[in-house]
Amino acid sequence: MISLPPVLDAAKAKRLNLKTSRMLRTQFGSVWTRPWTVISLAVITIWTFLAITAPWVVPFDPLKPVGENLQAPSSTHWFGTDELGRDVLSRVIAGSQLSLPLAVIIVVFSLLVGGIVGLLAGYLGRTVDGIAMRLADLVLAFPQIILAMAVTAAFGPSTGNAVLALVIVSWPLYARIIRSSVLSVREQEYVVSGHLLGSGMFKSLVKDVIPNSAGPALVMSTIELGNAILMLAALSYLGLGPRPPAAEWGAMIALGSQNLSNWWISLFPGLAILTIVMAFNMLGDSIQDYLDPRSRGGKLR
Amino acid sequence: MKPILEIDALRVSLPNAEGFTDVVKEATLTVNEGEIVGLAGESGSGKTMTSSAILGILPKGARTSGTITFEGTDLLSLSNSELSRIRGSRISMIFQDPSAALHPLLTIGTQITEHMRHHLKIGKREATERAVMLLKQVQIAEPRKALRSYPHQFSGGMRQRAAIAIALACEPRMLIADEPTTALDVTVQDGILQLFNRLCDETGVAVLFITHDLGVLSTIADRAYVFRDGAVVESGDTDDVLLRPTHEYTQALIASRAQSLAQERVGAEVQEGDHK
Amino acid sequence: MKVLEIDDVHVTHHRRGQSDVRAVRGVSLSVAPGQVVGLVGESGCGKSSLARVAVGLDAPTSGTVMFEGAPLVPSRLTARAKSALGLQMVFQNPYASLSPRRTIGSQVLDGLRSPVSRAEGEAEAIRLLELVGLDPDSRRRYPNQFSGGQRQRLAIARALAARPTLMIADEPVTALDAFSSAQIVKLLTGLVRELDMGMLFISHDLSLVRAIADETAVMYAGEIVERGPSEKLWNEAQHDYTKTLISAIPVIGPNQRKKRTAHAG
Numbered sequence: 001m002i003s004l005p006p007v008l009d010a011a012k013a014k015r016l017n018l019k020t021s022r023m024l025r026t027q028f029g030s031v032w033t034r035p036w037t038v039i040s041l042a043v044i045t046i047w048t049f050l051a052i053t054a055p056w057v058v059p060f061d062p063l064k065p066v067g068e069n070l071q072a073p074s075s076t077h078w079f080g081t082d083e084l085g086r087d088v089l090s091r092v093i094a095g096s097q098l099s100l101p102l103a104v105i106i107v108v109f110s111l112l113v114g115g116i117v118g119l120l121a122g123y124l125g126r127t128v129d130g131i132a133m134r135l136a137d138l139v140l141a142f143p144q145i146i147l148a149m150a151v152t153a154a155f156g157p158s159t160g161n162a163v164l165a166l167v168i169v170s171w172p173l174y175a176r177i178i179r180s181s182v183l184s185v186r187e188q189e190y191v192v193s194g195h196l197l198g199s200g201m202f203k204s205l206v207k208d209v210i211p212n213s214a215g216p217a218l219v220m221s222t223i224e225l226g227n228a229i230l231m232l233a234a235l236s237y238l239g240l241g242p243r244p245p246a247a248e249w250g251a252m253i254a255l256g257s258q259n260l261s262n263w264w265i266s267l268f269p270g271l272a273i274l275t276i277v278m279a280f281n282m283l284g285d286s287i288q289d290y291l292d293p294r295s296r297g298g299k300l301r
Numbered sequence: 302m303k304p305i306l307e308i309d310a311l312r313v314s315l316p317n318a319e320g321f322t323d324v325v326k327e328a329t330l331t332v333n334e335g336e337i338v339g340l341a342g343e344s345g346s347g348k349t350m351t352s353s354a355i356l357g358i359l360p361k362g363a364r365t366s367g368t369i370t371f372e373g374t375d376l377l378s379l380s381n382s383e384l385s386r387i388r389g390s391r392i393s394m395i396f397q398d399p400s401a402a403l404h405p406l407l408t409i410g411t412q413i414t415e416h417m418r419h420h421l422k423i424g425k426r427e428a429t430e431r432a433v434m435l436l437k438q439v440q441i442a443e444p445r446k447a448l449r450s451y452p453h454q455f456s457g458g459m460r461q462r463a464a465i466a467i468a469l470a471c472e473p474r475m476l477i478a479d480e481p482t483t484a485l486d487v488t489v490q491d492g493i494l495q496l497f498n499r500l501c502d503e504t505g506v507a508v509l510f511i512t513h514d515l516g517v518l519s520t521i522a523d524r525a526y527v528f529r530d531g532a533v534v535e536s537g538d539t540d541d542v543l544l545r546p547t548h549e550y551t552q553a554l555i556a557s558r559a560q561s562l563a564q565e566r567v568g569a570e571v572q573e574g575d576h577k
Numbered sequence: 578m579k580v581l582e583i584d585d586v587h588v589t590h591h592r593r594g595q596s597d598v599r600a601v602r603g604v605s606l607s608v609a610p611g612q613v614v615g616l617v618g619e620s621g622c623g624k625s626s627l628a629r630v631a632v633g634l635d636a637p638t639s640g641t642v643m644f645e646g647a648p649l650v651p652s653r654l655t656a657r658a659k660s661a662l663g664l665q666m667v668f669q670n671p672y673a674s675l676s677p678r679r680t681i682g683s684q685v686l687d688g689l690r691s692p693v694s695r696a697e698g699e700a701e702a703i704r705l706l707e708l709v710g711l712d713p714d715s716r717r718r719y720p721n722q723f724s725g726g727q728r729q730r731l732a733i734a735r736a737l738a739a740r741p742t743l744m745i746a747d748e749p750v751t752a753l754d755a756f757s758s759a760q761i762v763k764l765l766t767g768l769v770r771e772l773d774m775g776m777l778f779i780s781h782d783l784s785l786v787r788a789i790a791d792e793t794a795v796m797y798a799g800e801i802v803e804r805g806p807s808e809k810l811w812n813e814a815q816h817d818y819t820k821t822l823i824s825a826i827p828v829i830g831p832n833q834r835k836k837r838t839a840h841a842g
Contacts, residue, residue, distance in 0.1 A: 188673050189668040189670055189673040189674040190673060190674055190675050190676045190684075191676075192634065192668075193666065193668065193674060193732070193735065193736070194676075194687060195634075195652065195653075195656075195657065196632065196633075196634075196657065196664075196665055196666055196736075196739075197662070197665070197687045197688035197735070197736070197738070197739055198656060198657055198659070198662050198687075198688065198690070198739070199656065199687065200655060200656030201655065201656075203656075207676070207679065207687075208676050208678075208679075211676070211678040211679070212676060212677065212678055343754045343755060343756070344754055457620075486619035486620055486781065487619065487781065487782070487783075487822065487825045487826055488619065488821055488822065488825045490825070490827070491824075491825035491827070494827065513754065513755065514827065515829055516826065516827030516828050516829055517827045518829075519827065519828065519829040519830060520827040520828075540831045543829045544829065544830075544831065553756070554755055554756075555829070556759075557755045557756050557758070557759035558755060558759075558784075558829075559758075559762075559782060559784040559785035559787070559788050560784045560788075560828065560829075562759060562762060562763075562785075562788035562789075563784055563785075563787040563788035563811075565788075566788055566789075567808060
């Protein structure tokens with residue numbers, strides 16, 4: 001016998017639910033007003049703003065030499081200049097125009113491919129599941145970055161191929177996580193009763209399975225945004241991504257690392273990556289807490 | 302009748318965003334030596350919180366007031382380490398889900414003997430012999446074989462018997478049983494209830510038996526307390542409480558039982574038959 | 578004509594690496610319109626396997642299930658045949674029977690046989706909620722705002738949208754407290770009478786089945802060991818298992834306990 005829930009009749013149910021949800025809420029009330037959430041959202045907003053307005057916000061042309069080579073940070077060049085005399089600040093800002101949209105594209109496509117595979121594998125089971133998971137295992141057997149390098153090198157280094165390679169190495173992660181959510185949702189009574197009431201596979205998936213299994217995948221995708229930026233930076237560090245003179249953070253770090261006494265060339269793009277990846281990770285945490293029935297006591301049971 | 306446990310004006314409050322909510326309100330009850338006292342009521346009525354307060358296993362942040370006197374000591378005033386010496390040895394607890402109470406990766410024998418050796422400081426061989434006696438006492442067949450078995454090899458009823466054996470290992474003065482038969486089939490439940498009766502008669506252990514099932518209450522408890530919303534609304538001899546209830550809540554509880562519904566139905570059909 | 582006819586159904590579960598489990602061994606059962614048939618059995622007797630076959634979720638290993646005179650085709654992932662929509666089920670766990678992500682109003686209308694206009698949908702949702710004794714405003718809310726008993730009512734309302742002629746209730750009140758349980762039992766008996774539905778009521782609690790069912794069948798180890806009118810079964814049980822079951826039910830009475838007085842501590 002299942003443990004009996006608290007005694008409730010209509011009005012009492014409301015009172016008790018309110019009480020419980022208040023009891024369980026964090027010290028700072030809603031997830032969205034917590035300091036870390038606010039900070040991370042602010043950081044993401046600032047970077048998005050910079051990415052959109054980069055052409056107008058940059059103090060100098062990021063692709064052309066505008067000053068003396070290798071100048072340390074000064075009042076004219078806040079982040080200094082690199083070995084070709086380009087303003088580092090402008091290049092860091094311009095870099096967001098590349099990294100952010102590319103990361104979003106990578107995550108969206110990985111989520112799409114992995115999501116469909118995971119959904120079908122979890123819902124249809126047996127052979128479909130077997131094939132899908134062996135494919136996923138195949139990809140996951142390789143270290144992500146090595147495989148991405150191999151694919152990009154094989155297709156020829158370019159931005160497009162870097163994105164393609166990263167989608168290829170990332171989809172299995174989403175497939176797995178969505179598959180396991182679907183497996184547990186599939187047997188829930190509400191899905192079964194949906195079938196009894198006449199829902200076919202499509203209706204069942206769209207109305208019941210997807211909304212209830214999307215949570216963990218959504219959380220993962222926010223964190224994967226940060227990871228995509230890192231991997232993109234790594235690929236371009238190795239010369240396999242966006243071609244020079246494109247201002248891409250990873251490429252900038254690569255150039256700067258050849259002469260670390262000019263610390264500003266590597267540091268600032270590195271800090272850019274750090275701040276945005278951390279912001280995405282914290283956002284992912286917040287979304288997870290938002291969706292977690294135990295820490296909110298409101299939306300999900 | 303000498304009291305072994307006296308709860309006086311117990312108040313338990315749990316924290317929430319605006320302050321505290323009382324989940325137990327001024328509960329007063331007594332358990333005498335060698336008797337079985339039943340706590341009845343629906344979920345959320347405070348009966349489990351009351352028993353958790355006795356052993357100091359309330360949720361984090363809970364506040365208590367009042368006194369819980371056991372063998373002359375106020376349990377509410379004890380520290381956790383002092384309480385841990387009482388838990389399992391002077392007062393033992395049996396839970397609703399025996400699978401949760403038993404470690405899945407240890408044999409039954411290990412679980413009983415470890416427990417005894419920790420509290421009673423006896424050797425392994427002596428502990429094993431006592432374990433065999435305990436398993437016989439709870440009527441588990443082939444006790445020596447059972448000692449080497451794992452919980453998943455037992456049925457639900459046997460697991461509960463094993464949990465009872467562990468609870469009795471250190472010869473406690475009192476057992477707290479929190480809905481121990483709710484998750485069991487009715488035929489298995491019958492056996493466990495008879496076991497409790499026998500154990501109480503044989504060893505003189507006092508039992509605080511929590512249940513929502515009034516039939517079980519009637520079968521096992523000498524005296525009963527009916528809880529509602531954290532307060533005791535009726536108490537007394539079980540027969541008085543269940544056969545001559547004074548409080549309307551108790552009457553409503555009795556009326557909503559399946560047996561009452563069945564009798565209602567039979568009565569209605571007879572009436573219909575008369576009118577035909 | 579019987580609404581549901583289960584004829585000599587066997588259900589055998591095959592497990593890799595382990596011997597087959599014969600969960601149901603030749604069970605025959607039927608339910609007439611407006612009749613409540615109770616199926617009583619303890620855990621492991623096969624009643625859940627039988628329920629799944631009876632409602633068409635699984636196919637029996639052998640034997641037939643006829644619904645409204647026609648053979649029931651088991652569906653699983655494919656859409657159920659329209660002719661089978663009159664066969665509905667209420668489950669044990671009220672907390673898992675509704676999607677937490679959709680409003681009540683949306684879910685309650687899932688069983689409608691044909692698409693309706695927004696206004697018609699609203700009206701139908703209101704009608705269904707009132708039929709189960711809930712506030713029609715509930716349709717805008719989400720399931721987590723309701724108690725266990727209320728959720729069971731919602732699950733029943735959802736099943737009623739398909740205009741069922743037979744409802745299978747699989748331990749519908751086991752997870753509920755006494756008051757909610759009594760209310761749901763009264764609701765179900767009322768609906769059976771009002772809508773002339775048949776009902777197969779499955780439970781481990783014989784006294785509960787006695788309260789609700791006209792006919793009772795007792796299941797043990799995959800077989801029906803005894804069946805008959807509920808009162809007769811209760812008062813004149815023939816089979817040993819039935820007798821054991823009845824005598825094991827704890828009743829309120831002054832009989833069982835010995836009076837324990839000042840005992841040697």
